[in-house]
Amino acid sequence: MDNDEKKIESVVFKPIGYASTWFKFKNATPRQPSVSALTRGSIKISTEVFSQPQHSLKNLAEFSHVWIIFLFHKNGRPFTKTMVAPPRLGGARVGLFSTRSPHRPNPIGLTLAKLEKVEGDTIHLCGLDLLDGTPIIDIKPYITSYDHPQDIEKNDSDESHPDSASVPPTTISNPEWITLGSSEKTLNVAFTQDALSQIRQFSPDAEDPAYRLSFLKSPEEAQKAIEDILREDPRSIYRKMKGQDLLYFCVVDCMHVTTWFDEVIKKCEVLRVMPYSARQAMIEANKKQQWDNNLAKIEDKMKVM
Numbered sequence: 001m002d003n004d005e006k007k008i009e010s011v012v013f014k015p016i017g018y019a020s021t022w023f024k025f026k027n028a029t030p031r032q033p034s035v036s037a038l039t040r041g042s043i044k045i046s047t048e049v050f051s052q053p054q055h056s057l058k059n060l061a062e063f064s065h066v067w068i069i070f071l072f073h074k075n076g077r078p079f080t081k082t083m084v085a086p087p088r089l090g091g092a093r094v095g096l097f098s099t100r101s102p103h104r105p106n107p108i109g110l111t112l113a114k115l116e117k118v119e120g121d122t123i124h125l126c127g128l129d130l131l132d133g134t135p136i137i138d139i140k141p142y143i144t145s146y147d148h149p150q151d152i153e154k155n156d157s158d159e160s161h162p163d164s165a166s167v168p169p170t171t172i173s174n175p176e177w178i179t180l181g182s183s184e185k186t187l188n189v190a191f192t193q194d195a196l197s198q199i200r201q202f203s204p205d206a207e208d209p210a211y212r213l214s215f216l217k218s219p220e221e222a223q224k225a226i227e228d229i230l231r232e233d234p235r236s237i238y239r240k241m242k243g244q245d246l247l248y249f250c251v252v253d254c255m256h257v258t259t260w261f262d263e264v265i266k267k268c269e270v271l272r273v274m275p276y277s278a279r280q281a282m283i284e285a286n287k288k289q290q291w292d293n294n295l296a297k298i299e300d301k302m303k304v305m
Contacts, residue, residue, distance in 0.1 A: 015135035028250030030129040036228030040215040053121040061118040065142035072107035198273040210275035
């Protein structure tokens with residue numbers, strides 16, 4: 001860098017919009033977009049960035065996939081580590097920049113999503129791994145000739161060939177622990193008969209709003225989405241080590257899913273599926289009951305005094 005040039009000490013980004021997905025919590029949010037093609041969502045371009053945001057999306061529908069650049073806004077950590085333990089490595093540590101860990105010096109994420117359609121100022125996507133409300137920094141089209149790595153060691157005959165740009169790459173490599181982690185941790189997902197019956201009550205046009213799917217298009221898709229997400233074992237390392245006998249809860253679309261994991265046979269079983277709103281009502285009722293019980297105990301002590 002030229003001595004006369006000043007270093008940029010900080011950079012301020014203004015979100016161009018926010019992701020709308022069913023992932024309200026980190027629990028069971030896919031670690032990568034390839035986990036399930038059914039994880040749908042949308043991004044609406046903000047009028048604070050463009051006075052006519054729909055114009056910024058013109059021609060984007062001609063592409064099949066887009067890169068989404070975003071912020072990990074719920075990291076919850078004020079610092080980062082140089083060595084991290086990816087969930088699939090069972091506690092083994094590797095260098096931060098050899099991973100996709102969200103805990104980075106600059107909490108910027110990159111994901112590739114399939115573009116389903118563009119409607120005015122909104123793009124609809126599938127294969128998303130974003131929390132609801134994720135700030136979006138930029139959207140770029142996936143262009144095969146640019147984004148697909150090419151072999152830079154072509155010989156003279158390759159360079160003269162008119163189709164040399166489409167020659168498959170031969171020098172791309174990944175470390176062995178990436179593929180081992182992927183194959184060894186895939187789980188068998190099973191459903192109880194009760195869970196299967198409960199899933200069939202959900203649909204996009206259900207009469208009861210509590211059972212009305214917003215992102216998934218049928219009970220069959222709902223079951224497949226649950227299976228896709230759980231097959232990759234979304235639990236944290238801490239949960240796997242310290243909470244093996246505990247039930248695991250997650251939210252898929254408007255469904256609250258209760259599961260348990262069997263470490264020995266690498267199995268996950270879905271025990272119950274109920275409306276997320278009903279589950280929230282149960283939690284609030286339990287909190288009120290606990291409050292009433294505690295208040296009653298305090299009143300009893302005061303009577304004794």
